[in-house]
Amino acid sequence: xxxxxxxxxxxxxxxxxxxxxxxxxxxxxLGLIGPNGAGKTTxxxxxxxxxxxxxGRVFFNGEDITGKRPDIIAKRGLLQTFQLSPVVPPxxxxxxxxxxxxxLINLSxxxxxxxxxxxxxxxxxxxxxLNLLGLARVKNEVVxxxxxxxQRFVALxxxxxxxxxxxxxxxxxxxxxxxxxxxVMRLITRINQEKGVTMLLIDxxxxxxxxxxxxxxxxxxxRKIAEGTPEYVQKKQDVIEAYLGT
Amino acid sequence: xxxxxxxxxxxxxxxMAVPMGIFASPLYLDLxxxxxxxxxxxxxxxxxxxTGETSCGHAAFVAIGAYTCAITTTQLxxxxxxxxLLGGIVAMxxxxxxxxxxxxxxxxxxxxxxxxxxxxxxxxxxKMDVPFGSAAGIKNxxxxxxxxxxxxxxxxxxxxxxxxxLIVILSGYAxxxxxxxxxxxxxxxxxxxxxxxxxxxKLCKTKAFVIGCFFAGLGGAIYASYLGFISPFTFTARExxxxxMYAVVGGPSVFAGPVVGAVICTTIYLLLxxxxxxxxxxxxxxxxxxxxxxxxxxxxLPQRLSGLAAKFKFSRGTPDHA
Numbered sequence: 001x002x003x004x005x006x007x008x009x010x011x012x013x014x015x016x017x018x019x020x021x022x023x024x025x026x027x028x029x030l031g032l033i034g035p036n037g038a039g040k041t042t043x044x045x046x047x048x049x050x051x052x053x054x055x056g057r058v059f060f061n062g063e064d065i066t067g068k069r070p071d072i073i074a075k076r077g078l079l080q081t082f083q084l085s086p087v088v089p090p091x092x093x094x095x096x097x098x099x100x101x102x103x104l105i106n107l108s109x110x111x112x113x114x115x116x117x118x119x120x121x122x123x124x125x126x127x128x129x130l131n132l133l134g135l136a137r138v139k140n141e142v143v144x145x146x147x148x149x150x151q152r153f154v155a156l157x158x159x160x161x162x163x164x165x166x167x168x169x170x171x172x173x174x175x176x177x178x179x180x181x182x183x184v185m186r187l188i189t190r191i192n193q194e195k196g197v198t199m200l201l202i203d204x205x206x207x208x209x210x211x212x213x214x215x216x217x218x219x220x221x222x223r224k225i226a227e228g229t230p231e232y233v234q235k236k237q238d239v240i241e242a243y244l245g246t
Numbered sequence: 247x248x249x250x251x252x253x254x255x256x257x258x259x260x261x262m263a264v265p266m267g268i269f270a271s272p273l274y275l276d277l278x279x280x281x282x283x284x285x286x287x288x289x290x291x292x293x294x295x296x297t298g299e300t301s302c303g304h305a306a307f308v309a310i311g312a313y314t315c316a317i318t319t320t321q322l323x324x325x326x327x328x329x330x331l332l333g334g335i336v337a338m339x340x341x342x343x344x345x346x347x348x349x350x351x352x353x354x355x356x357x358x359x360x361x362x363x364x365x366x367x368x369x370x371x372x373k374m375d376v377p378f379g380s381a382a383g384i385k386n387x388x389x390x391x392x393x394x395x396x397x398x399x400x401x402x403x404x405x406x407x408x409x410x411x412l413i414v415i416l417s418g419y420a421x422x423x424x425x426x427x428x429x430x431x432x433x434x435x436x437x438x439x440x441x442x443x444x445x446x447x448k449l450c451k452t453k454a455f456v457i458g459c460f461f462a463g464l465g466g467a468i469y470a471s472y473l474g475f476i477s478p479f480t481f482t483a484r485e486x487x488x489x490x491m492y493a494v495v496g497g498p499s500v501f502a503g504p505v506v507g508a509v510i511c512t513t514i515y516l517l518l519x520x521x522x523x524x525x526x527x528x529x530x531x532x533x534x535x536x537x538x539x540x541x542x543x544x545x546x547l548p549q550r551l552s553g554l555a556a557k558f559k560f561s562r563g564t565p566d567h568a
Binding site for chain 2: 087
């Protein structure tokens, strides 16, 4: 479904990604881990079209999407959530989720301008997602007033509103407590199984990744040093060294 | 405030605007026409400001509309009504070209390009005798024919400008409530996310720019017909900066902001005519005070006052134990 072939990305003298190849099958939940600065977020940015890779190609459903604009890639069905600013703080929960619906609205260039009628339709669809995420009761709250855990749910809601074929999640668990981690992971698995959304998940919460993901890939200094089932990866010597040092 | 009450207030203000236009003396009538004109222009600029881009060449697009109207009526013999529309369309097409060329850059670049563009245009108008009439400009721009006369042409123009302004206000309001409005607000706060949701950011900003410039051109064309005269000195970079300032002084975050800013600033500026040469200085100091005291713009005044009142009550109400 998603295939990366020999991705390389250099910033100045720093090699952020070095010959990274990765393949995702339909319906898979793949965890991507690695120490800070390993190149995980850069990889997401390359896939999502924020950066152009220096070499290598990205294929999505057999189509070459390397270096295409983010909105074009999103329209194809590849959505992502961001680590640092996953929501639009000054808007309400409902408005945030309505933004995510953008991929499915095919308004002509000018119809978008005076489209209050269509917004009703959008709102109904968004409410469905808010119910799934348990956000219906705070739908009119401004997002910046919500606790961090709920903001993460809103971020998921934005991505889900676009009904993605594949979803890239950048550290959805960062800064959450143990209970919240459980909630978010359970929700992610549910979306993966019930809606059949293929997912690529970055996080540092190794326990959760190992417990829920089908396969795990490990990046270290821009290189993929391991890929396989959680059990296999956990036993691999390189991975243990990358995390604990030699 | 409930919506019906707000609507009622707006209708009362509108109802007041009609007799004002009929009974005002010529001097005040000119002020009132300027107010309506500036409201329309500032709202047209605000459509772009909402997307986080600032144009410092908005007056140039007003002037494009004005020159289009002047040339098509005096030299090509077009109907004035058609000239108005052409003014908007020409400004829109030029905005489309400039938007396509530079709107993939962010912030300061667009500001500098629009500022430069305005000055380049002005140089062209100044140097070209045909068809722009160089420094002397173009005179004898006619008023629209078949114009329903209210008292005289002067008063009729008041109502024409009012209708122009109301059209811009209604369109601006409809835009701010549409999906396009939602996208504009969101992309200021988090452009990366909005793009990743499937929005073409450049297209969105270009649209805002093009629509804004259409209204600017339309307004400029009507203004040229009102004044009967246009020269390279009518709309300069200073006017562009004023339009930005009106929006900021009023409070650009809400719809009422630019309207309030345009009304109050235009009134103060024109009434300061009395102090002659010191007008700009006094105006500048007034603006500084407003920005220092009310960073949210003039529209945040009621909120600010009620906040102060509550504070005052609180300090009076608590007994002093010291």
